[in-house]
Amino acid sequence: MPGTPPTRFVYLGPAGTFAEQALRTIPAAERGARTPARSVPEALDAVRTGDADSALVPLENSVGGAVAITLDEMVDGAPLVITREVVLPVEFVLTARPGQPLAGVRTVAAHPQASTQCRRWLRDHLPDAAVVDVLSNAAAAAAAADGQQDAAICAPFSIGRHRLDVLADKIADHDDAVTRFVLLSRPGPPPPRTGDDLTSLAVYIAHDRVGALLAVLMELAVRGVNLTRIESRPTGEALGRYAFFLDCTGHVAEDRVGEALQGLRRICAEVRFLGSYPRHRWTASGPDRPVPAPAGLSDVDYADAAAWLSRLRSGELS
Numbered sequence: 001m002p003g004t005p006p007t008r009f010v011y012l013g014p015a016g017t018f019a020e021q022a023l024r025t026i027p028a029a030e031r032g033a034r035t036p037a038r039s040v041p042e043a044l045d046a047v048r049t050g051d052a053d054s055a056l057v058p059l060e061n062s063v064g065g066a067v068a069i070t071l072d073e074m075v076d077g078a079p080l081v082i083t084r085e086v087v088l089p090v091e092f093v094l095t096a097r098p099g100q101p102l103a104g105v106r107t108v109a110a111h112p113q114a115s116t117q118c119r120r121w122l123r124d125h126l127p128d129a130a131v132v133d134v135l136s137n138a139a140a141a142a143a144a145a146d147g148q149q150d151a152a153i154c155a156p157f158s159i160g161r162h163r164l165d166v167l168a169d170k171i172a173d174h175d176d177a178v179t180r181f182v183l184l185s186r187p188g189p190p191p192p193r194t195g196d197d198l199t200s201l202a203v204y205i206a207h208d209r210v211g212a213l214l215a216v217l218m219e220l221a222v223r224g225v226n227l228t229r230i231e232s233r234p235t236g237e238a239l240g241r242y243a244f245f246l247d248c249t250g251h252v253a254e255d256r257v258g259e260a261l262q263g264l265r266r267i268c269a270e271v272r273f274l275g276s277y278p279r280h281r282w283t284a285s286g287p288d289r290p291v292p293a294p295a296g297l298s299d300v301d302y303a304d305a306a307a308w309l310s311r312l313r314s315g316e317l318s
Contacts (some may be wrong), residue, residue, distance in 0.1 A: 006053030082275035256304035
């Protein structure tokens with residue numbers, strides 16, 4: 001039911017992943033039911049079918065980039081909207097069963113995103129070890145714990161759960177790496193505007209129009225709506241057919257953002273609204289305070305301009 005706080009949460013599992021750690025930063029999730037899903041599609045389908053109220057899944061990483069499966073699944077199937085984002089610092093450790101020395105490590109279990117972010121450390125310290133891909137950081141920890149692999153790259157969150165020893169900590173190549181997670185729910189009224197919000201969209205451009213993507217960007221730019229992320233994904237229809245995922249500053253309740261959405265609706269083949277929600281406040285790689293609307297583009301300015309136009313249409317010239 002729209003407006004009802006979620007109590008049943010699903011997240012990309014298994015237990016012990018960064019996704020669970022991110023979910024538990026949300027007070028309602030800490031109090032509610034938390035269920036791991038085996039994949040992003042499974043997590044989102046649980047919300048679509050009503051088996052869960054909200055799903056928390058990874059959207060992008062500051063090193064590895066966008067999580068393609070999440071982008072694809074957000075626009076494939078019944079609509080879902082983002083109601084919250086969580087930006088989590090990512091730290092990796094090399095773990096193993098007690099008694100396993102670093103010098104004896106020949107195989108390392110790791111999720112592909114994790115091994116990508118620790119590539120330099122692996123090259124310098126375990127150049128002869130084979131990296132074995134697994135489905136999650138928690139699965140890597142489990143593989144080391146039960147002896148399938150000599151060691152694992154995982155989150156510190158997993159160490160106690162699997163009773164592992166730390167062979168090396170802070171092994172990521174980038175100390176300030178973060179992962180952005182989003183909480184998705186069935187459509188309903190967006191969270192109230194805070195003055196520091198993001199709006200996410202998926203737009204499908206008209207491919208028979210010259211400069212179609214430029215026209216999309218201009219609808220935002222002329223209204224002072226700042227584009228913070230743009231990502232393209234193939235639609236699956238044919239080569240060269242893409243959907244563009246946009247994050248921009250502002251809330252759908254703001255006049256300038258509303259006008260931009262109306263403009264996009266007029267010129268695009270399709271626009272899918274993916275939510276307006278509070279921006280996660282963080283300082284590692286992003287601003288820690290709201291960016292005000294440019295001069296002349298606040299809601300007060302829009303209201304004043306609309307009133308002026310109304311007077312002109314009614315014959316008043318002042």
